[in-house]
Structures are given as C-alpha cells and as structure tokens.
Amino acid sequence: KQEVTQIPAALSVPEGENLVLNCSFTDSAIYNLQWFRQDPGKGLTSLLLIQSSQREQTSGRLNASLDKSSGRSTLYIAASQPGDSATYLCAVRPWSGGSNYKLTFGKGTLLTVNP
Amino acid sequence: EAQVTQNPRYLITVTGKKLTVTCSQNMNHEYMSWYRQDPGLGLRQIYYSMNVEVTDKGDVPEGYKVSRKEKRNFPLILESPSPNQTSLYFCASSQGNQPQHFGDGTRLSIL
Numbered sequence: 001k002q003e004v005t006q007i008p009a010a011l012s013v014p015e016g017e018n019l020v021l022n023c024s025f026t027d028s029a030i031y032n033l034q035w036f037r038q039d040p041g042k043g044l045t046s047l048l049l050i051q052s053s054q055r056e057q058t059s060g061r062l063n064a065s066l067d068k069s070s071g072r073s074t075l076y077i078a079a080s081q082p083g084d085s086a087t088y089l090c091a092v093r094p095w096s097g098g099s100n101y102k103l104t105f106g107k108g109t110l111l112t113v114n115p
Numbered sequence: 116e117a118q119v120t121q122n123p124r125y126l127i128t129v130t131g132k133k134l135t136v137t138c139s140q141n142m143n144h145e146y147m148s149w150y151r152q153d154p155g156l157g158l159r160q161i162y163y164s165m166n167v168e169v170t171d172k173g174d175v176p177e178g179y180k181v182s183r184k185e186k187r188n189f190p191l192i193l194e195s196p197s198p199n200q201t202s203l204y205f206c207a208s209s210q211g212n213q214p215q216h217f218g219d220g221t222r223l224s225i226l
Contacts, residue, residue, distance in 0.1 A: 041220075041222075043220045045217075046217075049213075101163070101209050101215065102148065103158075103215060107155075
C-alpha cells in the first residue's frame, strides 16, 4: 500500500528565503506526482505535475524534482513571499491504478512566510 | 474558465436527513472522484468514476452513494448522514495524464 510522507509538517521562514519541501513515497511504481497548494478553507490548487519519466518541472519561482528510484520529490520555492503561506500537499498516482486515477496524498507541510 | 464546481459550499444538517452534494466540471473530463479530508488523516478517496454509468468504490465508500448519468456531473449522496461523516469534501476531475483539478470543497457538519 502506497504511503506518502511529507517533512517537515510545518515550516516558518523569513521573507526572501529559498526553501525546500520534501515528499517521500514507499512504492516507486507511480504514474505521476503532483504538488498542490491549499489555502485555509479553500480547495486544492495544482502547482506542478511531474510524469514518471520526468526529472523535474518548473513554474515561475517553483521547481519540483522527482527521483522515482529513491521514492523522493522536492518542491523548491525561490525568494519566498508572504503570499506563499499555505499548506503544500504532495500526491502520487499509481502506475498500476488501471482505471482509477486515485491520488495518495501526504499530510502536507504548513508553510508560513514572515514579512 | 476550466473549473470544478461544488454545491453547497457549507451545510449544517442533522443525522438521518438525506443530502446531496453536487459536482460539475466543464472540461469534458472522463474521470471524476470524491475525496474527504479529515484532520490527521489527510485526503481519502470515497468513490470514483471513469465515465458515464461507470463508478467504483474508493478507500472509504461506506455511507455514500454516487451516480454518473452525465459526463459533467458526479453527485455525492448521503442517504442517512451520521456525525462521523462531518468532514471537508472535495470533488476532482481529470483526463489522461493531465493534472487533477479540484473543486473548492464542501464543508459538511452533521449534528
């Protein structure tokens, strides 16, 4: 059974700092990995999707990497801003899922960027 | 604008009173799914659907029903809600290897 772990559970940084959020998963047979952002009381916003054949994806100040063999992904946020404060969730879709695109989620990292 | 729309956003109701949470997507996605999010447990899948008239159970289907009569709609039905179904619910849709899109969530409180 796939398990996804995110470390740290919470992170507080000063504005402008570069930071890394970690995600690990136990079963390397994944189809893709997706990073989401969740603001309090809001839905999930997709940030980046990495297919299993890819090593990284970039969008603006965000860069996500994937090392499938070691079961790890990182989300790098450059020059953090207070508006980046949110919970960041990592989710994997299994390769063997067949017709179910079910995502297995980590419990998230609560990021606070202080002005 | 591509979106997944859930209604209602908030609902407080009582045990045993049937309720339906609607979900609609405008992206012509074949795949739709329901998740619930609980503190300490994260997001867990309730039901999913690969296409019209095709649905199947996820990890926590007990106490829920779904239907998929049209491609764009995937309602979640609680026939006899109980307090342990108090949660934050999300509908999602996707197609192929594209990202999954999520609705803004429905917060249900069952007294």
